[in-house]
Amino acid sequence: MLSAECVDHPAMPASRYEQLVQSVVDYAIYMLDPDGRVVSWNAGAQRIKGYDADEVIGQHFSLFFTPQDCADERPQRLLKQALEQGRTQDEGWRVRKDGTQFWALAAMDVIRDEQGQIVGLAKVTRDITDRREAALQLDAVRAQLFEVQKLEALGQLTGGLAHDFNNLLTIIISSARMAKASPDPVRVQRMIEHILQAGQRGTELTQQLLSFARHRQLEVTLLAPLEVLASTRGLVEHALPREIVLHERLDCDLPLIEVDAGQLQMVLLNLLFNARDAVGERGVIELAVHRVDLAGEVDGLQGRFVCFEVRDSGEGIEPEVLPRIFEPFFTTKPFGKGTGLGLSQVYGFAKQSNGAISVHTQSGQGTCMRLYLPAYQPGPRAQEDR
Ligand SMILES: Nc1ncnc2c1ncn2[C@@H]1O[C@H](COP(=O)(O)OP(=O)(O)O)[C@@H](O)[C@H]1O
Ligand SMILES: [Mg+2]
Known part of the structure; x- marks a missing residue:
């Protein structure tokens, strides 16, 4: 990405630099004064944001932000941060002239003169809507893959579990039968204990399976x-x-x-x-x-x-x-x-x-x-x- 040092690059006269910046169409490159007003505008800025130079020069750069971001004073915060720290980066929605929005990756660098006085800010913005959408799609595919995998794993587990549940039910039914037929209270007590243990084990099993299945x-x-x-x-x-x-x-x-x-x-x-x-x-x-x-x-x-x-x-x-x-x-x-x-x-x-x-x-x-x-x-x- 371009940085502010290029402005004073000794090997490149200002006019050549101007030409270079003007010819870039994939990046919006423009300058702001220390109050955040637009002072220059390149072809990329025109292409990405839709405004001609004469429409934006002199305007505050909050023009490119969403109403919500303006209400939250995001442009002011970014400007302050850049002025204090020398540079700032931001990613978020920006608004084109026609009202449509794009997902922007933006950097702002402070520019100083030879005496170290701040003369303005270099602003470089890139439209990365496609990249963001690709990343979101990848996340969605990953989530789907996770679901498919989970179903597969659950399928593998339930076969074994059904078998174990059957065993537990056999214990419960046979213990209940024995308890019903037995006149001995001690034995009946023991059978009830078996029934409780088997029931408990069954509950633990379903809980483990459910917590795995529910995890979304x-x-x-x-x-x-x-x-x-x-x-x-x-x-x-x-x-x-x-x-x-x-x-x-x-x-x-x-x-x-x-x-x-x-x-x-x-x-x-x-x-x-x-x-x-x-x-x-x-x-x-x-x-x-x-x-x-x-x-x-x-x-x-x-x-x-x-x-x-x-x-x-x-x-x-x-x-x-x-x-x-x-x-x-x-x-x-x-x-x-x-x-x-x-x-x-x-x-x-x-x-x-x-x-x-x-x-x-x-x-x-x-x-x-x-x-x-x-x-x-x-x-x-x-x-x-x-
Ligand atoms: N522990 C292992 N021992 C031998 N081969 C293995 C082992 N783990 C994985 N593989 C090999 O790697 C392949 C891919 O594994 P995996 O991605 O889990 O798919 P799947 O188990 O559905 O075949 C398996 O088909 C098998 O050939
Ligand atoms: Mg496998």
Whole structure:
């Protein structure tokens, strides 16, 4: 972006500079006096804002702001900030001559004369409506992808859960029958205890499932890694065949992390489902969480991280498949078993959270996936402690 120093650039005479500024059509480049009145106007400004030079020169630049922004004194605040700090940046709606609005990225730089006196401000504005819309669309697609993934994960979970619910109902019904037929009050008491426990367990299961299903808005909060892990394990236990052993290795002293709980839970479910699919009929899945200090070993990451590790004793990943596993829709599973979206979500989440995902695998030996998420740093003090 242009900055105020260009104005006095020794290699460029003022007339040449004027020509250059005039020929730029993608940026509105104009000058304001220290009170915020327009003193020059280029072709880009004319194109973007719709006014001819003679219509705006002498007018206050609040002319380009929405009525709401004017009522909130946004132009005045920006001007004051630029005059005090030498420069200011702003992003927001601006109004064209015909009343239509565009999303602007604007910078304002103070210009001083040789004595250091403020002579005006250089204002550079860019219409980034398209870029903003593309970003909004990307967010919407991400949210849709999250929903699709959630439905897929729920589908995988409910099969296992239905089976567990059946078991709980069997306990409840048989205990109730026995209690009904028994004359022994102690035994009846014990049966009622069984019924209560089974009922309680059923409620916990539905609550876990509902909280996962209901989680809609992406909301980044401070989380204790072990709590997310416990609720994920509560869900995944029902989706694993009994012959698959799930081991856990957990560090007790883990820092907090700052991510969306629903997304993290889904990422862990994705890794665990992949491990389950790789293990097949019987085998071991290990779920570990620990604290690590990185100095660029993983994706150039530096600092303190929480590492979630999912290791399986499965088939491993073939070298020719490995480079493609994070691609959306890449799957080696038969139709109906895989969508190829799991790891792309894991990858997106890791990047978006300023973390990383790493894969270690050997064909026939199993796979280890590690998700690194930055430890929450409460303030400058904690940085010093590091
Ligand atoms: N733990 C694992 N062991 C072996 N292969 C894996 C593992 N995790 C992922 N893969 C491979 O990566 C591919 C993509 O995974 P993913 O994006 O989760 O999609 P999906 O599970 O629907 O196929 C899988 O089809 C599989 O070939
Ligand atoms: Mg998967």
